[in-house]
Structure formats: structure tokens, C-alpha cells
Amino acid sequence: MPTMIPNRHLFGPGPSNPYPEATAALGYPLLGHLDPDFITRLDNTCEGLRRVWGTTNSRTLPLSGTGSLGMETAFVNTLSKGDVAVIAVNGLFGQRMCEVASRCGAEVVRVDHDFGQPIDVERVAAAHPNPTVIAAVHAETSTGVLSDIKALGSVKGDALLIADAVTSIGGSELRADDWGIDVGYAGTQKCLGVAPGLAPFTISDAAFSRRVETPQSWYMDLGLLGGYVGGNSGGGRTYHHTAPVAMVASLEAALDRITAEGIENAWARHEAAGRKLQTGLQDMGLDLFAAEGHRLPQLTTVKVPDGVDSAAARAFLLTNFDIEIGGGVGEYADTVWRIGLMGPNANDASVALLLGAIEEAIKNA
Numbered sequence: 252m253p254t255m256i257p258n259r260h261l262f263g264p265g266p267s268n269p270y271p272e273a274t275a276a277l278g279y280p281l282l283g284h285l286d287p288d289f290i291t292r293l294d295n296t297c298e299g300l301r302r303v304w305g306t307t308n309s310r311t312l313p314l315s316g317t318g319s320l321g322m323e324t325a326f327v328n329t330l331s332k333g334d335v336a337v338i339a340v341n342g343l344f345g346q347r348m349c350e351v352a353s354r355c356g357a358e359v360v361r362v363d364h365d366f367g368q369p370i371d372v373e374r375v376a377a378a379h380p381n382p383t384v385i386a387a388v389h390a391e392t393s394t395g396v397l398s399d400i401k402a403l404g405s406v407k408g409d410a411l412l413i414a415d416a417v418t419s420i421g422g423s424e425l426r427a428d429d430w431g432i433d434v435g436y437a438g439t440q441k442c443l444g445v446a447p448g449l450a451p452f453t454i455s456d457a458a459f460s461r462r463v464e465t466p467q468s469w470y471m472d473l474g475l476l477g478g479y480v481g482g483n484s485g486g487g488r489t490y491h492h493t494a495p496v497a498m499v500a501s502l503e504a505a506l507d508r509i510t511a512e513g514i515e516n517a518w519a520r521h522e523a524a525g526r527k528l529q530t531g532l533q534d535m536g537l538d539l540f541a542a543e544g545h546r547l548p549q550l551t552t553v554k555v556p557d558g559v560d561s562a563a564a565r566a567f568l569l570t571n572f573d574i575e576i577g578g579g580v581g582e583y584a585d586t587v588w589r590i591g592l593m594g595p596n597a598n599d600a601s602v603a604l605l606l607g608a609i610e611e612a613i614k615n616a
């Protein structure tokens with residue numbers, strides 16, 4: 252029996268549709284993870300990642316797992332039992348950071364914000380006199396809010412700044428070095444336009460020298476990983492775990508495409524598409540959820556209109572238009588939609604398709 256393979260427009264909070272180059276690269280002949288041609292591919296990928304991170308950090312690499320693995324790696328390598336972690340929470344992913352940091356045995360000082368609002372940098376900075384780590388989410392995908400990581404970097408003092416850039420990378424201005432990000436993690440399936448499976452990661456030399464010597468996780472031990480990804484002192488590569496070679500090829504292809512477009516042009520494209528969608532939704536009479544002036548262009552949160560069944564409308568979009576959008580998170584599960592325009596989807600054609608389809612769904616669902 253032939254299987255129907257649906258071809259969806261992935262306009263939710265991720266995964267987004269990958270770039271065609273990234274999809275094609277998944278079919279390249281497989282290489283061994285120590286093959287010299289693969290090592291060249293990996294080096295090129297790390298170089299491309301430095302460009303999208305805005306960093307010269309030598310330790311910039313794709314970790315073998317999704318964005319959440321990047322989060323765990325950031326915390327297990329920086330926090331020991333009893334260390335203080337100040338964590339800004341303005342959505343689901345900030346909450347998850349608290350959970351991960353507390354499992355490292357850290358004393359978590361949680362700075363809560365209303366969902367839909369950006370983080371209050373002064374309040375976060377004042378939360379503890381001498382934390383080991385300050386952490387925040389740059390682009391809160393659960394609420395559609397962009398926070399000012401640059402401002403946080405300017406007040407972090409001696410703390411290491413950990414930034415979640417899973418949804419911002421490739422879609423919003425991101426300058427890890429200029430902004431003082433010591434440790435950053437991201438994901439491939441949002442604005443980088445690659446399937447889920449890798450976690451682009453970067454750590455400064457200064458942060459690496461302050462890392463936990465023997466972290467609780469062997470797999471996520473950055474000291475061990477460096478011997479493979481960066482080469483050890485002799486330049487040789489040693490086996491740590493089998494790199495997901497097909498995923499690395501796919502990421503490399505997307506990064507090559509983003510480099511050809513220019514990272515600043517990619518940011519501008521996401522900005523233009525997102526603003527156009529937001530204006531269009533407001534013109535239809537809908538209200539946006541995230542605070543004005545802090546809205547992500549790549550992920551729009553919009554209130555479900557009164558009288559419309561959120562789940563029925565989303566099912567209508569999927570059945571009639573092959574369009575996936577996301578519901579809200581937590582208490583907003585049924586009252587907010589999350590609409591992503593990420594990677595190759597950040598364009599006018601997607602905006603037009605979405606606006607027309609959403610109008611139909613509201614009428615007919």
C-alpha cells in the first residue's frame with residue numbers, strides 16, 4: 252500500500268519547513284564521522300555557525316540533539332551544587348531553564364514576569380549580588396516576545412550569561428560576542444530552516460575555563476566534546492560519540508544558503524514577513540498577544556477571536572490548506588494561536604496564504 256505523504260506548510264512554533272538545500276543534503280552519500288571529507292564538512296558547519304551566532308568563539312559547534320539538549324549542556328557545564336543561577340522567566344522555556352538548573356543542584360533565583368512581556372533587565376540584575384550564572388531566553392516562542400539580551404549582557408557583572416537563542420538564531424539580530432553572551436544554545440528547526448536534530452552551541456574561552464570540570468553528564472561534557480569537534484592539542488580527532496553526519500550535512504547546506512543571502516538580509520526578511528502578517532491580522536480585527544514593541548517577527552502570538560473554537564480552526568487549516576499553526580501554551584492553550592514564519596517560510600507568499608486561510612477558518616470552523 253502506498254502511503255500518503257502530506258506536504259504541510261509548517262507555520263507553527265517549529266519545526267518550520269527546511270530550506271530545499273537542507274532537505275537535499277539529507278540524501279548525500281553517508282560519510283564516516285572521522286572521514287576527512289566529513290571533518291571538512293563539520294569545520295565548515297562550525298564556521299557557518301560562528302556567522303549566525305555573531306561570534307569568533309572557537310568552541311562553536313552543533314551538539315547532537317535538539318534545542319533542549321543545548322539547554323542542558325549549558326547548565327550542566329556551568330553549574331555545580333550550591334551555585335546560584337538567576338533565571339529570567341517570561342514563558343515556558345524560562346520555566347524549563349529553572350527545572351534544568353535545579354537538577355544540577357543549583358540554587359535557582361527565579362525572576363518571574365507576566366507572559367507576553369519582555370524581561371526586565373534591571374530586576375534580573377538586582378535579583379542576587381553574586382550569581383554564577385544569569386540566564387534568559389532571547390526569543391520566547393511560547394509567548395512571541397523578544398527580550399533585550401544586549402542590555403542584560405551589559406549588567407551581568409561577573410556572572411556567566413547563558414542565552415537561549417533557539418528561535419532567534421537566523422531570524423533576529425544576534426551578536427553573541429558584542430552582547431556579552433558567554434554560553435549560547437540554539438536549535439536547527441526554527442529560523443535556520445533545517446529539520447530538528449542538532450543544537451548549535453557556543454561558549455567563550457573565558458566561560459570554558461570556568462566550566463564544571465567533571466559535569467554530571469558524560470554525553471554533554473564540553474571538555475570531552477572538544478576533543479572531537481575542535482581536534483585536541485595535536486589536531487587529531489578522537490571518538491566521543493558518532494556525530495549525526497546526515498544532519499550535519501543538512502545544517503551545512505542551510506548555513507551556506509544563509510551565508511549567500513547574508514545573515515543581516517535573513518533577519519530583515521523575517522522582520523518584513525512577520526510585521527506584514529501582524530498588520531494583516533490586526534486589519535482583520537484580531538488582537539496580538541505579545542506586548543507592542545517587543546513582538547517577535549518570526550513567531551506571532553494572536554488572540555483567538557471570541558466565539559471561535561481554537562482547536563477546530565486549527566484542524567480546519569490542516570485539513571483544507573495543509574497549514575499547521577500552533578495553539579497557545581499553558582493557561583493560554585485555547586485562547587492564543589502561535590504562527591511562525593521561519594526560515595524559508597519568511598516571505599510574502601506565506602503571509603498571503605496564511606491571512607486568506609485564517610479568514611476562512613474563522614468563518615467556517
Ligand SMILES: *Cc1c(COP(=O)(O)O)cnc(C)c1O
Pocket residue numbers: 265317318319320344388390391392393415416417418438447
Ligand atoms: C523550541 C525551543 C526550545 C526547545 O528546543 P527543542 O528543539 O524542542 O528541544 C528551547 N527554547 C526555545 C526558546 C524554543 O523555542
